[in-house]
Amino acid sequence: MQYFVQQLINGLTLGSIYGLIAIGYTMVYGIIGMINFAHGDIFMVGAFTALIVFLILGALFYSVPVVIALLVMMIVAMLLTSLYNWTIEKVAYRPLRGSFRLAPLITAIGMSIALSNFVQVTQGPRNKPIPPMVSQVYNINGVSVSLKQIIIVIVTALLLVVFWYLVNRTSLGRAQRACEQDRKMAALLGIDVDRTISITFIMGASLAAVAGTLFLMYYGVVAFSDGFVPGVKAFTAAVLGGIGSLPGAVLGGLLIGFIESMWSAYFSIDYKDVAAFSILAIVLIFLPSGILGRPEVEKV
Amino acid sequence: MAVTVSRESDSVATPTQRALKEAFYAGAIALGLFVLFIGLKTGQNMSNELVLTQRWGLLAAVVIATAVGRFLYVAYGQPFMANQKIANVATGLLPASVGSRFFTLPAFIVAVVAAVLLFLFNSSLAGWVGAEPAGYLQFLRALAVIYLLACVIYYFRAFIHANFTKLGITALVLYPILVVAVLSLNAWSIAGGLQGSLKWVDNFGIQILIYVMLAWGLNIVVGLAGLLDLGYVAFYALGAYAYALLATQYGLSFWILLPAAGCMAALWGVLLGFPVLRLRGDYLAIVTLAFGEIIRLVLINWREVTNGSAGISGIPKVSFFGLMTFNVSDPNYIAKVLHIATSSAYYKIFLYYLILGLCLLTAFVTIRLRRLPVGRAWEALREDEIACRSLGINTTTTKLTAFATGAMFGGFAGSFFAARQGFVSPESFVFLESAIILAIVVLGGMGSLVGIAVAAMVMIGGTEALRELDFLKQIFGPDFTPELYRMLLFGMAMVIVMLWKPRGFVGSREPTAFLKERRAVSSSFTKEGHG
Numbered sequence: 001m002q003y004f005v006q007q008l009i010n011g012l013t014l015g016s017i018y019g020l021i022a023i024g025y026t027m028v029y030g031i032i033g034m035i036n037f038a039h040g041d042i043f044m045v046g047a048f049t050a051l052i053v054f055l056i057l058g059a060l061f062y063s064v065p066v067v068i069a070l071l072v073m074m075i076v077a078m079l080l081t082s083l084y085n086w087t088i089e090k091v092a093y094r095p096l097r098g099s100f101r102l103a104p105l106i107t108a109i110g111m112s113i114a115l116s117n118f119v120q121v122t123q124g125p126r127n128k129p130i131p132p133m134v135s136q137v138y139n140i141n142g143v144s145v146s147l148k149q150i151i152i153v154i155v156t157a158l159l160l161v162v163f164w165y166l167v168n169r170t171s172l173g174r175a176q177r178a179c180e181q182d183r184k185m186a187a188l189l190g191i192d193v194d195r196t197i198s199i200t201f202i203m204g205a206s207l208a209a210v211a212g213t214l215f216l217m218y219y220g221v222v223a224f225s226d227g228f229v230p231g232v233k234a235f236t237a238a239v240l241g242g243i244g245s246l247p248g249a250v251l252g253g254l255l256i257g258f259i260e261s262m263w264s265a266y267f268s269i270d271y272k273d274v275a276a277f278s279i280l281a282i283v284l285i286f287l288p289s290g291i292l293g294r295p296e297v298e299k300v
Numbered sequence: 301m302a303v304t305v306s307r308e309s310d311s312v313a314t315p316t317q318r319a320l321k322e323a324f325y326a327g328a329i330a331l332g333l334f335v336l337f338i339g340l341k342t343g344q345n346m347s348n349e350l351v352l353t354q355r356w357g358l359l360a361a362v363v364i365a366t367a368v369g370r371f372l373y374v375a376y377g378q379p380f381m382a383n384q385k386i387a388n389v390a391t392g393l394l395p396a397s398v399g400s401r402f403f404t405l406p407a408f409i410v411a412v413v414a415a416v417l418l419f420l421f422n423s424s425l426a427g428w429v430g431a432e433p434a435g436y437l438q439f440l441r442a443l444a445v446i447y448l449l450a451c452v453i454y455y456f457r458a459f460i461h462a463n464f465t466k467l468g469i470t471a472l473v474l475y476p477i478l479v480v481a482v483l484s485l486n487a488w489s490i491a492g493g494l495q496g497s498l499k500w501v502d503n504f505g506i507q508i509l510i511y512v513m514l515a516w517g518l519n520i521v522v523g524l525a526g527l528l529d530l531g532y533v534a535f536y537a538l539g540a541y542a543y544a545l546l547a548t549q550y551g552l553s554f555w556i557l558l559p560a561a562g563c564m565a566a567l568w569g570v571l572l573g574f575p576v577l578r579l580r581g582d583y584l585a586i587v588t589l590a591f592g593e594i595i596r597l598v599l600i601n602w603r604e605v606t607n608g609s610a611g612i613s614g615i616p617k618v619s620f621f622g623l624m625t626f627n628v629s630d631p632n633y634i635a636k637v638l639h640i641a642t643s644s645a646y647y648k649i650f651l652y653y654l655i656l657g658l659c660l661l662t663a664f665v666t667i668r669l670r671r672l673p674v675g676r677a678w679e680a681l682r683e684d685e686i687a688c689r690s691l692g693i694n695t696t697t698t699k700l701t702a703f704a705t706g707a708m709f710g711g712f713a714g715s716f717f718a719a720r721q722g723f724v725s726p727e728s729f730v731f732l733e734s735a736i737i738l739a740i741v742v743l744g745g746m747g748s749l750v751g752i753a754v755a756a757m758v759m760i761g762g763t764e765a766l767r768e769l770d771f772l773k774q775i776f777g778p779d780f781t782p783e784l785y786r787m788l789l790f791g792m793a794m795v796i797v798m799l800w801k802p803r804g805f806v807g808s809r810e811p812t813a814f815l816k817e818r819r820a821v822s823s824s825f826t827k828e829g830h831g
Contacts, residue, residue, distance in 0.1 A: 095799055099803075102528070102742050102746070107798045110791045110798065114791030117787040121788055131349075228731070232731075274598065277593055278590075284583055284587060288583065
């Protein structure tokens with residue numbers, strides 16, 4: 001039982017990170033109907049920015065309280081990563097918005113290749129380890145919970161509340177949901193569609209940047225190629241939850257996290273990704289539009 | 301089409317003012333994007349801790365280059381391109397195109413004279429000016445020859461366009477002979493003898509043709525049936541491992557295993573097809589992606605069979621239909637049978653013709669299938685699935701045949717790949733490969749075989765050519781490795797080509813079913829499938 005609870009906590013931590021990235025996928029998909037393949041690399045850029053900020057802080061000040069360091073890392077990462085995603089949307093996706101479905105997908109893949117190789121060229125191909133920032137571990141009834149995990153879950157929960165408020169209670173969120181339903185009609189009613197889409201990309205990138213910072217804090221290492229695997233997992237999570245649905249993305253992220261940690265705990269760690277992908281395929285056979293996704297109605 | 305950074309509210313401003321403003325914005329954004337990534341570099345110090353190195357000079361250079369580039373584009377590039385579309389008021393004609401202004405007769409004559417002179421007096425000039433400038437003279441000569449070739453292509457473009465397929469196939473058949481003859485028999489060639497010339501057959505010819513074949517195979521799934529497949533590399537991997545395992549374990553011949561690998565890949569295509577038939581659009585994309593990853597992870601982790609990440613080595617070579625082999629130790633080695641000198645060139649050239657044959661087979665089957673009921677059903681499925689079903693087409697079998705046929709060609713290409721490399725490992729079958737193949741299909745203009753071949757040549761040939769840029773080391777210093785920039789440039793090229801030609805290189809389609817005469821349809825009229 002304790003072992004199970006332990007795995008549950010590990011899965012929750014992992015799932016929180018996936019969920020944060022998955023929201024970026026699902027929001028962009030919901031509003032312009034494209035798979036933003038560069039999102040995984042946006043996450044990696046966020047983690048790398050956090051790493052560089054951490055090193056700058058270490059070089060400038062003798063010692064910085066961990067809370068402040070984390071906050072500064074997160075904020076700078078959010079700003080810079082948003083700038084990246086905003087620029088990418090302007091340069092690579094906006095000119096193709098009226099074009100056919102696969103064109104922005106290809107530019108997104110191109111951007112993903114370009115981003116990860118840009119980081120490789122400028123920062124070198126090696127893994128970048130940092131000294132552990134937070135190392136306390138609490139033992140509750142034989143279940144060990146590290147402070148890192150608590151931070152991750154709390155930050156994720158806080159962000160999800162803020163995010164939920166933004167989407168459901170503000171005029172910005174209303175504009176977003178309107179664009180999602182019908183972009184032309186939203187434009188006729190005076191919503192600046194381009195601006196709304198830009199803001200969607202900025203929001204997705206901010207969440208990915210936070211996920212990147214948390215990833216760096218949790219694993220203590222980042223490399224230029226780290227965007228792909230979490231990106232694919234998060235995308236899987238978004239599809240599993242039903243792409244386009246925000247609660248679905250979080251749910252999918254948590255599910256993928258649980259599947260992974262349970263599978264590595266009880267079966268073989270080698271096949272944890274195979275398990276996650278297989279469960280995705282099986283779920284989609286029975287629920288072709290994901291768990292919380294709306295079935296696509298096509299009018300003839 | 302143009303990428304605008306600011307809003308078009310300042311229409312009163314002169315172009316230069318606008319360009320300055322745009323340049324300022326571009327510079328500011330570049331500064332924001334690059335300040336941490338180019339301005340600082342993370343590196344390890346002696347005790348393996350991360351330290352930052354400052355590179356503000358490089359950052360300033362990049363930011364200024366971005367701003368200047370943006371300025372030039374807005375101030376001169378955009379007006380120039382706009383002018384190209386405006387007819388002259390007096391003559392009513394469009395301005396002369398860039399091509400006819402660039403390829404003029406006087407320039408052509410100058411280039412001919414320069415090339416001939418440089419060829420004739422090459423050795424004496426080299427002795428006269430010294431080694432260093434002689435290198436530049438050779439470069440100049442190469443430029444003159446390229447210009448002449450471009451001129452010829454430009455002036456015969458109508459002829460080339462009309463007979464593209466025939467000319468292309470002839471060029472492909474003659475390519476290895478010409479390359480080996482020209483490059484190996486000339487002492488002056490930069491490539492350096494026979495081995496240097498074989499590199500052009502192997503790294504360029506075979507490599508590009510493998511991608512052409514893969515892209516033509518994927519074209520059946522994506523271009524014809526309109527099913528988005530992000531895991532095509534899985535079938536390539538299956539074909540490669542099928543050949544590698546069966547050939548090393550049971551010693552079977554390539555000619556038996558080639559169809560076997562194709563059938564096996566097709567079987568897996570059907571197996572993958574069954575569960576995903578109900579899925580549409582992006583759900584299908586993610587499941588195929590997941591399938592590709594599953595195959596790769598199984599190849600890595602099933603160590604007893606696949607030898608894990610270490611891969612399988614010592615895969616036997618292809619034989620000449622069992623009559624002759626390419627192993628020097630065999631009694632029926634080709635040089636012994638034909639009584640010619642021993643050389644590694646025969647195998648390379650044989651492989652080139654083999655993959656060319658496989659490519660042409662793929663193209664032939666695709667063209668034929670498009671005219672069969674099943675091919676028409678694929679295209680109907682791509683255009684409208686519901687209409688397709690209402691007309692009584694069985695969408696299940698149609699999708700399955702598309703998956704299976706595409707997978708089969710992937711399997712063929714895979715077993716060829718294994719035979720050519722002599723070594724396979726899961727490293728060769730990552731998602732990036734699927735992405736590259738898909739990009740070639742889309743950039744070529746989905747469904748167009750010629751366009752896809754051109755796209756493969758441009759993208760793969762371009763990245764292979766970037767391996768040859770060692771001379772840049774002389775400009776940027778010995779630390780500069782052009783190799784590193786290869787994939788960065790590849791990714792950016794994908795974006796730029798897509799923005800420039802969103803419908804691919806060949807933007808029109810020829811219908812296979814027509815009423816009176818066959819007319820090319822602009823691809824903006826064709827829909828893309830959802831499933």
